[in-house]
Every structure is written in C-alpha cells, then in structure tokens.
Amino acid sequence: MTVKERREREKLETREKILDAARELFLTEGYDGVSMRQVAERIDYSPTAIYVHFADKDELFRELVHADFARLAGVFQDAANLSDPVERIKRVGFAYIEFGRRYPNHYKLMFMTECPLTGLDEVDCELKGNPELDAYAFLKHSVQQAIDAGVFREELRDAELLSQTLWAAVHGVISLNIAKHSDAWVAWRPLEQRAQLTLDAILRGLLKEKS
Amino acid sequence: MTVKERREREKLETREKILDAARELFLTEGYDGVSMRQVAERIDYSPTAIYVHFADKDELFRELVHADFARLAGVFQDAANLSDPVERIKRVGFAYIEFGRRYPNHYKLMFMTECPLTGLDEVDCELKGNPELDAYAFLKHSVQQAIDAGVFREELRDAELLSQTLWAAVHGVISLNIAKHSDAWVAWRPLEQRAQLTLDAILRGLLKEKS
DNA sequence: AGCGTTAACTTAACATCGTTAACTTAGTGA
C-alpha cells in the first residue's frame, strides 16, 4: 500500500506546483491576465496536464481563493482575543481592509466578482458557520455579543443586518480603493485615513451615544 | 453639403445601432459574456464593421459607460433642488444605490473594475469638475456646503475625505450586493434596509450630535 | 515472469475570441 501512497503524494505535489505557479501569476496579473498555457509553461508541463488536477480554470482559481479565505480567517485570530466586542469589530474591519490591500487580486476574486458558486459544497459546509474560519460568521458573532452587551442603539437588534452593514462599509473602502485608486480625477486621501474615519463614523452611528 | 451631412448622419445611425445592440447584450451578459461577433450578428453586420466606428471592444464599452455616467448624473438632478445639504447627500446616496441596482453590469464596469483610463481625455475634461455631470463633484459640493453650514463634527473639515468616505459607504452596499447577493451562506437583508441603515449610521456618525 | 489495466501526461485539434490586412463597392466631386 505504500506504493499507492507515494503515487498519491506525487500527484499532490504536482498539484501543489500548479497551485503555486498559478498563485504567483494570478496575484500579479489578475484572473483574465493569465492563461492555462502560461501556468503550464512555468512548471514545464503541457497545458492540458492541469486538467488532470483541476476541472477547469475556474476550479483552479477557486482552490486558491479557498486557501486565501483561510489566510483571511487567520488574520482574525489576533482580534479574537479582544474581550471588548466593539474593539473586536474595529480590529476585524482593519484586518479585512489590510487583507484587501495586500492581496488585491485575490480580494477581487473573492468579493468583487459574481461567481456561480451556488454554495453548499462539502468543503464550504465545513467553513461556513465556524467563527474561526468564516470571516462573516466571526463578525456576526462579535456583533451579537455587542448587541447582548447593550452597546448598540435600542432599535438595532438584528445581528445579521448590522453585520451586513458593517461589512459593506469596510468593503466599500477597500474595494473602491482597489478599483479606482489609479483614477486621477479624485484626490484620494490615504487609505488608512479613510479606513479610520469609516469605521469610526459607522460605529459611532450605530452605537448608543455616550452620555 | 447636404450630401456629406446625410452620410454623416447615416454613419451616426449605424453607430447608434451598434451601441444599442451592445448595450442590450452587455446589460444582461456582462463584459466578458459578449463578443464582438455577437454584437455584429444582432444588427446583421460583419464583426469587423464595428471597428469602423470604434477602435476596439474597450472603446465600445466605454462609450456606453459614458452615456450611463450622464444618466447617473441625471438622477442627481432631483436631489439638486433640495436646499438642506445633508438631505441632499442622503438623496444622492440612495440614487447611487438605485442606479447600481438597475444597471448592475454598467455599475460593475464603472466602479468595480480597474480600467486603465488614465483620465484626461477631452471628453472627460468636460465632465470632471462639473457638478451637474460629475457625480463625485456633486457629492463633494454638497459636502462642502454641509461643512460650511457647520453640521459636521468640528474635526471633520476635509470635504475630500468626507466625500470619499460617504462614497465608499454607499458603494460598499451596492457593490457587495451585486457581487455577493447570490451567495446563499449569508441571510441577506433587503437592499433597501441595508441602504437605509448605512446612510443613517454613517451620517449620524459624521454629523454633530443633536443636543 | 508476463500481461492487462490504470492513470499521469502529451500531442493535436476544435471552437471561439479580439483584431488586422486586403479586398469590394457604392457614391462623390472635379
């Protein structure tokens, strides 16, 4: 049986080689900017060899996105230790924006394009709902804690709605930065400044006013 | 001279036919989902005929985007009459979101993709800086008025930064809706509700607290 | 030891894409 194991390991290794090459290319060139032939050439395989390991270009890319989702979740680990839920929400927001700044192409694929994921793959089921892995669930969890702590305004009790609103706010900052930062007709303020003000303002607007 | 005029008009007419066919296709299929050949077939021309009127696919699409920018600006005309700058900002935000809901593919191209526009075409120069046409400038104008009226918190005096923050907030709502609304792992609240809360919260967080 | 099977991988090819070059062709102005 050790033989079959080795073969399996070898296959996984070339699979990993494909993923590495694809990651490097996608990161700098974006989805449309890289072809299967380029990926193949980079690891000295024929273009069609990729199809042994991945059904199509989409699946190859999705695999990378999956890995990066985990990386995104990892960034939240730091925030997880904060006991103040509001502080935690803030930290999650900044981490999210920083993630988008560091991996714009991955961010683009994850959050700025419609992908016919149709959800509910077995892998997704593992991820979704687990606060340590699922960014949205983690945010929602913190929001719920904040609600329970009574820090949000009285009429705001829907954790789902609050989470979606907070998410949209930080997503707006980073996605607009990715898509339009090179447009010279806007005198862009530094990203940090915009992130700071957005999080500050949206939270100030959602929380009870300090008396 | 009437002859040359007629020829010119005829050319403009087929140009318009191309634009109409392209608009219809792009609107439903998105940028990558439509080919020059499809556009051509729809108006019974050969694919290359399009290149008589447009340099390439990009220019064809950009032309549509230009027209839709004007349409977007037109939506703001209603808001222009409001004397209260804060109310005007709110109205602009809702109009912006409504525009994205109505023309998601155009919105995607306008605000969710990097386009190497590099700005400063002659047409762009007409648009930029004119509050009636340029959405961002219009927003900034209203923000400046609001600053002058002393409704924002004392430390917030940068109209550019405030505009960018407000823009990002509404952009976050509509762009996330476009990209991720079909993802079933989020129990999405109605778009109207999210838009309402976002604008309400961000403004509440930026304005002076009512005493 | 020999042989059929499996499966990773290659070669060749297909349909489609955006785009260019070379042509047709109809109408214009002199």
Next chain:
DNA sequence: TCACTAAGTTAACGATGTTAAGTTAACGCT
C-alpha cells in the same frame, strides 16, 4: 468620365479554454 473616399466584407492571425486520442511507465494479479 474617372480618381478617390470610406463603409463594409472576407479571410486570416495569434491566443484563448478545453476535449479527444494517443503515449508511456508503473502497478497488481496470475
């Protein structure tokens, strides 16, 4: 009448994602 202009066509190029048919080497079984 004739050269010219310019809208439009046909044919083709290189590149794309992907499939079908082969190759080949290692494995498991008798």
